[in-house]
Amino acid sequence: MEYVLEMQNIVKEFPGVRALDGVTFKVRKGEIHALVGENGAGKSTLMKVLSGVYPYGSYAGKIIVHGEEKKFHHISDSEKSGIAIIYQELTLIKQMTIAENIYLGNENVSQGIINWNETYRKTEKLLKQVGLCLSPATIVGEIGVGAQQLVEIAKALSKNASILILDEPTAALTESESETLLNILRQLKQQGVTCIFISHRLPEVLEIADTITVLRDGKTVVTDIRQNFDENRLICNMVGREITNVYPRVPHHSGEVIMEIRNWTVYDPAGEKKVVDNVSFTVRRGEILGLGGLMGAGRTELAMSIFAAWGKVVSGEIILEGKKITIRSEQDAINYGISYLSEDRKRYGLVLGMDVRENTSLASLRSLSRLGVINKNEEIKQTQYYVNKLKVKTPSLEQEVRNLSGGNQQKVIIGKWLLTKPRVLILDEPTRGIDVGAKYEIYTLMNALIEEGVCVVMISSDLPELLGMSDRILVLHKGRITGELNAHEATQEKVMYYATGGEDIAPKVC
Amino acid sequence: MENTSLWEIIAHSIRKNIRQYTMIFALLEIWLVFSILTGFIFLTPRNLSNLFVQTATTAILAIGMVLIIVTGNIDLSVGSVMGFCGAVAAILMIRAGWSPLPTVLVTLLVGLLIGAWHGFWIAYQKVPAFIVTLASYLAFRGAIIGITGGQTQGLEMAPEAAANSFKAIGQAYLPKINESLPFHDTSLYLMIASVVAYWLFEMKVRRDRQKYGFHVLPMKYQLLKMFVISLVIAAFYGIMIIYLGVPYSVILVMTLALLFTFISGNTVFGRHLYAIGGNAEASRLSGINIARNVMILYMLMGLLTAIAGIVYTARLNAATTSAGQNAELDAIASAVIGGTSLMGGEGTIVGGVIGALVMSSLDNGMSLMNLDITFQYIVKGLILLLAVWVDVKTRRKS
Numbered sequence: 001m002e003y004v005l006e007m008q009n010i011v012k013e014f015p016g017v018r019a020l021d022g023v024t025f026k027v028r029k030g031e032i033h034a035l036v037g038e039n040g041a042g043k044s045t046l047m048k049v050l051s052g053v054y055p056y057g058s059y060a061g062k063i064i065v066h067g068e069e070k071k072f073h074h075i076s077d078s079e080k081s082g083i084a085i086i087y088q089e090l091t092l093i094k095q096m097t098i099a100e101n102i103y104l105g106n107e108n109v110s111q112g113i114i115n116w117n118e119t120y121r122k123t124e125k126l127l128k129q130v131g132l133c134l135s136p137a138t139i140v141g142e143i144g145v146g147a148q149q150l151v152e153i154a155k156a157l158s159k160n161a162s163i164l165i166l167d168e169p170t171a172a173l174t175e176s177e178s179e180t181l182l183n184i185l186r187q188l189k190q191q192g193v194t195c196i197f198i199s200h201r202l203p204e205v206l207e208i209a210d211t212i213t214v215l216r217d218g219k220t221v222v223t224d225i226r227q228n229f230d231e232n233r234l235i236c237n238m239v240g241r242e243i244t245n246v247y248p249r250v251p252h253h254s255g256e257v258i259m260e261i262r263n264w265t266v267y268d269p270a271g272e273k274k275v276v277d278n279v280s281f282t283v284r285r286g287e288i289l290g291l292g293g294l295m296g297a298g299r300t301e302l303a304m305s306i307f308a309a310w311g312k313v314v315s316g317e318i319i320l321e322g323k324k325i326t327i328r329s330e331q332d333a334i335n336y337g338i339s340y341l342s343e344d345r346k347r348y349g350l351v352l353g354m355d356v357r358e359n360t361s362l363a364s365l366r367s368l369s370r371l372g373v374i375n376k377n378e379e380i381k382q383t384q385y386y387v388n389k390l391k392v393k394t395p396s397l398e399q400e401v402r403n404l405s406g407g408n409q410q411k412v413i414i415g416k417w418l419l420t421k422p423r424v425l426i427l428d429e430p431t432r433g434i435d436v437g438a439k440y441e442i443y444t445l446m447n448a449l450i451e452e453g454v455c456v457v458m459i460s461s462d463l464p465e466l467l468g469m470s471d472r473i474l475v476l477h478k479g480r481i482t483g484e485l486n487a488h489e490a491t492q493e494k495v496m497y498y499a500t501g502g503e504d505i506a507p508k509v510c
Numbered sequence: 511m512e513n514t515s516l517w518e519i520i521a522h523s524i525r526k527n528i529r530q531y532t533m534i535f536a537l538l539e540i541w542l543v544f545s546i547l548t549g550f551i552f553l554t555p556r557n558l559s560n561l562f563v564q565t566a567t568t569a570i571l572a573i574g575m576v577l578i579i580v581t582g583n584i585d586l587s588v589g590s591v592m593g594f595c596g597a598v599a600a601i602l603m604i605r606a607g608w609s610p611l612p613t614v615l616v617t618l619l620v621g622l623l624i625g626a627w628h629g630f631w632i633a634y635q636k637v638p639a640f641i642v643t644l645a646s647y648l649a650f651r652g653a654i655i656g657i658t659g660g661q662t663q664g665l666e667m668a669p670e671a672a673a674n675s676f677k678a679i680g681q682a683y684l685p686k687i688n689e690s691l692p693f694h695d696t697s698l699y700l701m702i703a704s705v706v707a708y709w710l711f712e713m714k715v716r717r718d719r720q721k722y723g724f725h726v727l728p729m730k731y732q733l734l735k736m737f738v739i740s741l742v743i744a745a746f747y748g749i750m751i752i753y754l755g756v757p758y759s760v761i762l763v764m765t766l767a768l769l770f771t772f773i774s775g776n777t778v779f780g781r782h783l784y785a786i787g788g789n790a791e792a793s794r795l796s797g798i799n800i801a802r803n804v805m806i807l808y809m810l811m812g813l814l815t816a817i818a819g820i821v822y823t824a825r826l827n828a829a830t831t832s833a834g835q836n837a838e839l840d841a842i843a844s845a846v847i848g849g850t851s852l853m854g855g856e857g858t859i860v861g862g863v864i865g866a867l868v869m870s871s872l873d874n875g876m877s878l879m880n881l882d883i884t885f886q887y888i889v890k891g892l893i894l895l896l897a898v899w900v901d902v903k904t905r906r907k908s
Contacts, residue, residue: 309795330795347792351789351792353788354784363797366778369778373777
């Protein structure tokens, strides 16, 4: 088989960082080629070089597509060569319909006038191809993240791409949506489309890939066929060291109830839709409470409404250490010792233009100041403490967080919440989109926090993670708790059973 | 770092602070051009002293405007409100015969209340700042005509002693201690105090940074930097020492600039403003009360606008119906020329003040050249466009 794409000795430098250090990456025609590596390994940078986001001349090395050397100056150049890229961050316009989004910049026009009938007809066909049963006229902002991801893929398909690049496509998808996606990729492979698949979910990579390339620190570590890999070898190649236990489970002894939520019912901000329905649960000292469920089950909404950051709470009470409390604002929640780490770190977590110090201290400035004046010495001391404790890889406290890798950004946000000295720490998808090494460190940290007496509530869509770390798991479906499982009895099948709406005793392993 | 050459450090510093350097370079270039075009009349101590006085109102407005824009908001009303506050002061002195102190206090209160009105609509009723302040832009232009009766209110109509001390805010200079000296001694002492204060400040910053292991300049370059900046401070004061001394309004601007630089860099309130502009959602989830911070900011803006109005009326010796027209645009232009990002989250007070100096240098220089008012507007517009273009260019590179 010939190579459809060859990238030779690609070197890309940013001020102070060599992001790609002579990467060679060859893809055969019609294969699914997985590109794996820790965050900051250079995967996204490599794909940006390939797609022309970083124009020719800003990097060194050669790109050969279909046997021809290419010099892409713009994304449109690479699209003309049949390369389509789907980014980690969705690039859809929320106010527009699915059809408008799919054909954005590529409209079906005759003499400058858009042919809407043609557009809708084609869109319907594409949506069927990606397994989405939605009208092409649906506003994108009204559909879930999972569906939006599929729309992105439909958009790429609409461009007749022969090389499809998917950057973490399943990071935000549910199990069934991921499965749909993987099936679509297999179908595309049948049609001769070449696929470059970037993912942190190693089982998925091993399931779908024909060939796997591992990057580490901007260098190609290995390219080999799937059959020569197992999960352990992949992880070793990625981090360059053996991780014997992906989930550092240590025995916890759950103690007294710290926080109790009773009859918690929440409507969306418009007051139209019930999103959390009469939920009651307890959080105990010394345990990690996992919140499982499919996307849209209301887990994030539950957490954010407790934090007074979302929706209209119509009923329910919060009892913290035996006392009924009322939380009217995020500030109240923080003062009571409840912290919430959002699933969307760029939107809800970080101020990208601020540095590590300013981001870490953001939620605790009141305790670091006197009469409204910040005690900068104390601020530096405290933030440095957490930067060291969490092993944030940053040249200094004065580095803007936008220049850090995903895992380190996440650590900065965790540091921000630890600095508020929480009693209950709610972590919403704490390891989404970050590399294996950083994940492990975050798990270890969660265990350490339990030791210190902090209650940890973890929302996770990653089943192995949920099962691997939680002492107790609550499963939500359509805003209601459908199941509660202890660590020793929980299995993937049981969680999925409750998450899809089952309410009786879960069946034995299928 | 110990072995890097001076040029490398300068080049690095320029790369890192390209916007600040561009701004200062632009200011110097504008001065150079006007000096040549006016046969160096522009550079006389007399003209530069006047220039600093003329800058005062724009600079005061720009100080507030920087922070407003940093939070991602805007204030289009400052011109009209400044004119209104100036008129209130004049009316209180002329019709009510008030003395300067209560006049100033009541005028400041009026500004504060107008700011609170804006803050209420913007922060709590969620009406876009553009609309709220556009409404005030119109309303207060009308209110000026209402309270002045459509006529210029000259301060000569007020009791003389009161009028004279009020006028001093905008026109007078620091008193001399020793009248027999050929130069302005008080201003010289102030200069020395400023330079020493600057040295102490720099050394404290250096010590703190060293304590935390942050990067610091090699000592010899640190001293060189301090020497150069001291020269700039000395030149700035020198101009006024040779002429009539430091005007009160310039001292006022410097005090406000220092105060607001401190607020923006060292207080919880200031940090919150930058966070809100950088990422409002993340700020909210970090427990920052966005509405309250924006409310307080608009109240401060109202207060600054009132101060500017007082200085304006005092300098012009009168309240006119057209007072403050286009001042909002000068203030916004100053903030933007000074490197404030309209996207929010970025901007410095010092930048805003230098931006104001750029804007009033253009006014001053073109007036000296007797350039037709038509071209004055066109040139100012083009300079603003150019400044933002340069800003966009340099931003993309970094």
